[in-house]
Amino acid sequence: MYQMNDFDEYIRQGEPAKREKGYAWQTAIGLQAVDGLKPSEYLIETARKHIEGDITIDEVQALIKSYYQSKENRNADDDDEKEEADKVSANITKLLNERTFAFSFVGFTAVHKRIFDGVFKFAGKIRDYNITKKEWVLSGDTVLYVSAPDLRGAIEHDLEHEKAFDYTGMSMVEVTSHIVKFVSGLWQIHPFGEGNTRTVAVFAIQYLRSMGFDIENDLFAYHSWYFRNALVRANYQNIKQGVKRNSEYLELFFRNLLMGEKNELRNRNMLIQAPYALLEKNKGDVNRTSTEQVTEQPPEQVKILISAIAHEHLTLKQLMERVGLKHRPTFMENYLNPAIQNGFVRVLYPETPNHPRQKYLLTVKGMTL
Numbered sequence: 031m032y033q034m035n036d037f038d039e040y041i042r043q044g045e046p047a048k049r050e051k052g053y054a055w056q057t058a059i060g061l062q063a064v065d066g067l068k069p070s071e072y073l074i075e076t077a078r079k080h081i082e083g084d085i086t087i088d089e090v091q092a093l094i095k096s097y098y099q100s101k102e103n104r105n106a107d108d109d110d111e112k113e114e115a116d117k118v119s120a121n122i123t124k125l126l127n128e129r130t131f132a133f134s135f136v137g138f139t140a141v142h143k144r145i146f147d148g149v150f151k152f153a154g155k156i157r158d159y160n161i162t163k164k165e166w167v168l169s170g171d172t173v174l175y176v177s178a179p180d181l182r183g184a185i186e187h188d189l190e191h192e193k194a195f196d197y198t199g200m201s202m203v204e205v206t207s208h209i210v211k212f213v214s215g216l217w218q219i220h221p222f223g224e225g226n227t228r229t230v231a232v233f234a235i236q237y238l239r240s241m242g243f244d245i246e247n248d249l250f251a252y253h254s255w256y257f258r259n260a261l262v263r264a265n266y267q268n269i270k271q272g273v274k275r276n277s278e279y280l281e282l283f284f285r286n287l288l289m290g291e292k293n294e295l296r297n298r299n300m301l302i303q304a305p306y307a308l309l310e311k312n313k314g315d316v317n318r319t320s321t322e323q324v325t326e327q328p329p330e331q332v333k334i335l336i337s338a339i340a341h342e343h344l345t346l347k348q349l350m351e352r353v354g355l356k357h358r359p360t361f362m363e364n365y366l367n368p369a370i371q372n373g374f375v376r377v378l379y380p381e382t383p384n385h386p387r388q389k390y391l392l393t394v395k396g397m398t399l
Contacts, residue, residue, distance in 0.1 A: 048081050054122075060248075060254050061232075062115045064257070068112065077119075087127060097116075121145050121148075122145055135189060145229060156182060167297070185219055206281065231250055264280045301397060378391060
């Protein structure tokens with residue numbers, strides 16, 4: 031199983047070429063966490079050969095493609111999700127190892143095309159339909175994204191406005207705050223059917239490099255899930271529930287990135303707590319004791335499952351591995367079904383139970399426990 035420190039030996043050593051490649055691979059693989067994806071062992075082995083200089087990045091891409099075309103040679107556990115993680119990681123690594131950049135609508139869409147080439151049929155194409163996304167950090171609610179007919183105009187407007195912006199005389203705090211607004215606004219457009227966060231992250235890295243920032247560090251690698259949740263919170267408001275757009279979490283990320291600060295980045299700090307209806311329901315319970323107000327304690331098997339999920343999005347197979355069970359009926363009856371029925375766990379795609387990328391995650395109630 032991939033560990034985030036798999037490439038640390040290359041990053042720590044003094045050889046610049048290996049260090050740069052190690053950073054690129056670590057960032058590229060870490061960014062897959064925004065969609066709950068993890069690479070295969072084969073990719074890690076192949077990436078090491080690239081870092082060592084034994085093969086080129088083009089040869090990496092060819093090997094990964096060949097690996098997933100051959101059912102005989104590849105590991106049985108390397109499914110469609112690992113294929114996406116592997117191909118996208120290789121594509122991002124190639125992009126990050128280049129020193130070219132086009133700050134334009136065409137350049138932005140080209141980043142998406144190059145990242146998801148060979149993965150999505152719509153790579154590089156602007157969506158022609160409207161979207162919503164149920165967000166863990168919003169307890170299932172969605173950010174409002176730009177409508178399909180307005181996408182190109184919104185991207186061009188944001189890029190032109192940023193291109194004309196003058197950073198002269200600004201302090202680093204002011205520069206960072208402005209960059210946060212730009213990246214946040216670009217992400218809120220969400221012009222692609224899938225892969226928006228990874229595209230914005232790579233585009234932002236390239237843009238910041240073009241401005242002279244040295245951002246080859248571990249933030250996008252280790253905190254990509256935080257980065258996405260911070261973008262969500264920066265673009266979400268629900269006046270009825272008293273929730274306003276909040277960029278402070280994204281600012282912490284970018285202050286660490288650009289100013290070298292060591293702010294604590296915790297996903298749970300961003301979580302919108304109990305839904306409005308639940309808060310209203312509990313308003314009158316003033317005579318209940320503190321013991322009575324504690325969330326009911328589930329069976330031990332459900333507690334184990336909750337602990338196994340934590341803040342991640344996991345497939346059924348991954349859940350069973352975490353719990354240590356191989357018999358699916360037993361797992362469903364004693365762990366998963368009770369957790370869902372009692373409101374501790376929910377599915378990522380409730381409207382499509384058999385979705386090929388279906389995952390399980392904690393509800394607010396599960397996170398509270």
